[in-house]
Amino acid sequence: xxxxxxxxxxxxxxxxxxxxxxxxxxxxxxxxxxxxxxxxxxxxxxxxxxxxxxxxxxxxxxxxxxxxxxxxxxxxxxxxxxxxxxxxxxxxxxxxxxxxxxxxxxxxxxxxxxxxxxxxxxxxxxxxxxxxxxxxxxxxxxxxxxxxxxxxxxxxxxxxxxxxxxxxxxxxxxxxxxxxxxxxxxxxxxxxxxxxxxxxxxxxxxxxxxxxxxxxxxxxxxx
Numbered sequence: 001x002x003x004x005x006x007x008x009x010x011x012x013x014x015x016x017x018x019x020x021x022x023x024x025x026x027x028x029x030x031x032x033x034x035x036x037x038x039x040x041x042x043x044x045x046x047x048x049x050x051x052x053x054x055x056x057x058x059x060x061x062x063x064x065x066x067x068x069x070x071x072x073x074x075x076x077x078x079x080x081x082x083x084x085x086x087x088x089x090x091x092x093x094x095x096x097x098x099x100x101x102x103x104x105x106x107x108x109x110x111x112x113x114x115x116x117x118x119x120x121x122x123x124x125x126x127x128x129x130x131x132x133x134x135x136x137x138x139x140x141x142x143x144x145x146x147x148x149x150x151x152x153x154x155x156x157x158x159x160x161x162x163x164x165x166x167x168x169x170x171x172x173x174x175x176x177x178x179x180x181x182x183x184x185x186x187x188x189x190x191x192x193x194x195x196x197x198x199x200x201x202x203x204x205x206x207x208x209x210x211x212x213x214x215x216x217x218x219x220x221x222x223x
Contacts, residue, residue, distance in 0.1 A: 003100070004120045004138075004213050009205040010096045016185030018089055024182050026081030030073040096121065099135065099148055106148045107135065110158075114139050118217050120210070125190055125201040126155070128174040136202060138214070140221050142167060143193060145200065161195050164222055168194045169215070171207050 013019055098106040099121045110116055116139035123131035124145055132155045134147035142162025147155055161167060171189040189207040191214075193200055204210045 001116055002118050004118050004217065005205060005210060007097075007100050010100070010121070011093065012205060014186070014205060015188050017183050018085060020183055020185060021085040022081040025084060026077040029080035030077030035073075095133075095150070099133065106150060108146060108149060110137055110144055110146055114141070114144065116144065117221065120204065120214075123203040125174065125203055129177050129180060131203055138217055138221070140164065142195065159198065159200070161193050161198050161200060163195065164218065166195045169211055170194070171211065172201060
């Protein structure tokens with residue numbers, strides 16, 4: 001069975017997310033971490049101080065909150081910006097390796113009698129902001145999508161899009177939530193595959209180029 005795309009296609013930062021994540025993520029970590037720490041640290045500090053001091057003492061809680069919130073926010077933001085994106089990208093690359101090379105801990109192979117000819121690791125978009133990872137297979141009867149085993153149990157059911165002679169393709173721009181819009185520089189197109197019985201959208205690398213490769217692979221199968 002042939003892979004439609006080389007493994008390197010999955011490492012490209014097509015949307016600019018990995019370039020932008022340290023800055024945007026660091027700022028968000030500074031804001032939310034700093035605000036949270038700035039609110040709860042003075043409360044805890046006041047409670048601890050009351051256990052030590054027998055006489056009630058007036059504490060500058062506002063200044064304590066601002067100082068602790070800004071200090072922790074800067075620390076939290078820097079740690080996130082310097083550590084999280086690199087670690088997350090490495091973990092994603094490891095998972096992509098497992099799916100691409102049919103690691104049995106991730107992938108259940110499709111039945112051999114289907115005569116499948118091509119495979120495309122990708123994500124099925126259940127909704128615009130909910131992706132289910134797996135492998136999209138192409139064969140004489142059409143497409144078969146098999147989610148990988150690390151998805152939630154409710155998202156592991158395979159499905160088919162067929163017959164192959166009725167299948168239509170289109171490229172669709174997804175609707176992104178606010179956080180995703182902050183993280184990406186370029187909105188990626190999704191590949192929509194439709195037949196008379198079912199349609200599904202998939203997130204694939206370089207959607208336009210991938211669609212061209214799919215249409216070339218279908219021609220011999222479509223007679």
